[in-house]
Amino acid sequence: MISKKMEGMVANSSAIRAMFEEGTRMAKLYGAENVYDFSLGNPNVAAPEAVKTAILELVNEEDSLALHGYTNSNAGYEDVRQNVADSLNARFDTAFSAKNITMTVGAAGGLNVILKTLLNPGEEVIVFAPYFGEYRSYVDNYDGVLVEISPNTVDFQPKLDEFEQKITAKTKAVIVNTPNNPTGVVYSEETIKKMASIMEEKQKEFGTDIFLISDEPYRELAYDGIEVPYLTKYYANTIVGYSYSKSLSLPGERIGYLVIPDEVSDSEMVISAANVANRILGFVNAPTLQQKVIAKCLNEKTDISYYDRNREMLFNGLTECGFECIKPQGAFYLFVKSPIEDEKAFCAAAKKYHILIVPGSSFGCPGYVRIAYCVAYETIVNSLPKFRELMAEYQK
């Protein structure tokens, strides 16, 4: 009945849906406080008070038609886009203007828009394992081919040798995600420079354009003052996908943007096409009230100290139990080595202790598990004795 492609997608999705249902079932059975659900990247720090203030002001003061109507351009309100550009320019010493910004339905919407814009069937998109599993679907939506670079489990920085070898004449884009989901790793400036130099060489070798797509929902979630390089400054064909889902705790509101700099090859055409893609994919425009909200909150940040405290507690607690894990520099995930090769079996064992975690296979990196620490601090504290019991099973 449904399309053949979707049959496969539905089958693959059932594992995650099953986890949802399991969490709900367990919470009912044992009480929510006795279930340690680390499965989801749903922020648990409230949106900044400024978001509420902005919504109230806008609704009380703005004309309904201007606030809730279609935007003149599918790229969004001109003034909002200029404000976003100005804010980026001030922070990163870039030179964007409104035309370089396309407001999108979150980063997921933005990635779909830019992949629709760029990909011909059969063209390749490179990702570095472990990677956000949805990239596979996004690329498949436009009949692209996902090419994986195998994980470097020493420090989870990208394997640049393998990257260089796997770029072909068909490579249209490379997606990077730093700070990374699921590892929390931030790519160093050195890494970015090497990556850029490889891509420039390959562009020359093949006479092609290879676009670097930087998926940045976790940009503002970086700890210990670590700097997250702004990629458009290192490589001309860079397109940024940003989201306010984590930085302002607005994941349900679906608000983000694409940056398509003037330095991108044929940038005017790419910008025009992204505008059309935004429309014909059915987004039409990013939700208008939220466009105006984020324009009023460009200097706001989520309470990163909350996540940082969770990070310290969970990282220290788990390593004390004997788990192996690199300390994340950003985002709100720990990517932990499974004590047994079959990490799905390990996730199943964890459920006995009411601990819900996601197998690394979902991120192209079996043998590991992702633990999302965007949860209550108490959940972490209370889960640690359970993690200890769980680990003890494998230390006998």
Next chain:
Amino acid sequence: MISKKMEGMVANSSAIRAMFEEGTRMAKLYGAENVYDFSLGNPNVAAPEAVKTAILELVNEEDSLALHGYTNSNAGYEDVRQNVADSLNARFDTAFSAKNITMTVGAAGGLNVILKTLLNPGEEVIVFAPYFGEYRSYVDNYDGVLVEISPNTVDFQPKLDEFEQKITAKTKAVIVNTPNNPTGVVYSEETIKKMASIMEEKQKEFGTDIFLISDEPYRELAYDGIEVPYLTKYYANTIVGYSYSKSLSLPGERIGYLVIPDEVSDSEMVISAANVANRILGFVNAPTLQQKVIAKCLNEKTDISYYDRNREMLFNGLTECGFECIKPQGAFYLFVKSPIEDEKAFCAAAKKYHILIVPGSSFGCPGYVRIAYCVAYETIVNSLPKFRELMAEYQK
């Protein structure tokens, strides 16, 4: 640089973009009050006051994480979906529950979700000319083939003989849009019954499922008490795409829903797949605040008397000038016969009088033009002498 498909799309889109720009240019040059821009279907009746009240209540009273977080299901909040189902059941004597409702990013998002769910490459989707031009792009997004039924310019009801002939073993879906953009026609119950009977016969003949997709952004905009049949009651394989863009004047907020009734073949699978499609196309979920807003405004309606007054004034005014047009029963468009065969030339001539209207070719129906009357009443009053002068050019 960009994909081959998008190259064509960008070229085709430039006509509408040019009209936008022309309107802005003319407004600057001649003053907005001297430009009669009938090009866009952007509501000009403010959202009901209840929308504002709902937003203020929600933001003041609800927990930020619950209000702005991801929804547990990509289909949206369970309680909102149940409320929508209850409201439909009360109005149309249907028997939907939350599981039959998938909240979407407007009707455009909903149509993309259901087409992604259903279409295999090469499968056919039938539309009745004149039709909303975006359908062509939506179907093409999933490599479907759009099959047009030629327009019946007598009364703009669908040509059912041609419809019957053009259904093949490859027909996967039929899109209807009633009240119709661009004609304002409402399909009668008799028409719907005949259409359903043809589709049932053809399903049997080919041993296939043929889905009737009812695109209903204009459902609430029906005049003179005319009834708009609820299609799920006439044909089992019916899927409804609804939007609050026009009914609550919220087009920029991107909020609507799909109804996938239990009567649809393999409905559980179709519902699951639509859920997955909502996620992987990058919508993820319909904007959360607006989901809760519409749940509080299910009994609200836009001020249809405003559009009705415009309809009467424009229809009477234009027919008095000698234009030929059927009186629309719904929506906010007049579909007027061009006094010359080449309606694009006619639209160009109209521009000399600062009148902006859309060629029927954009709707698969050359020789006609669409005039959107969701404008200020004064715009219509002031435009009529200009329309008279314009028409006089062809009456010499």
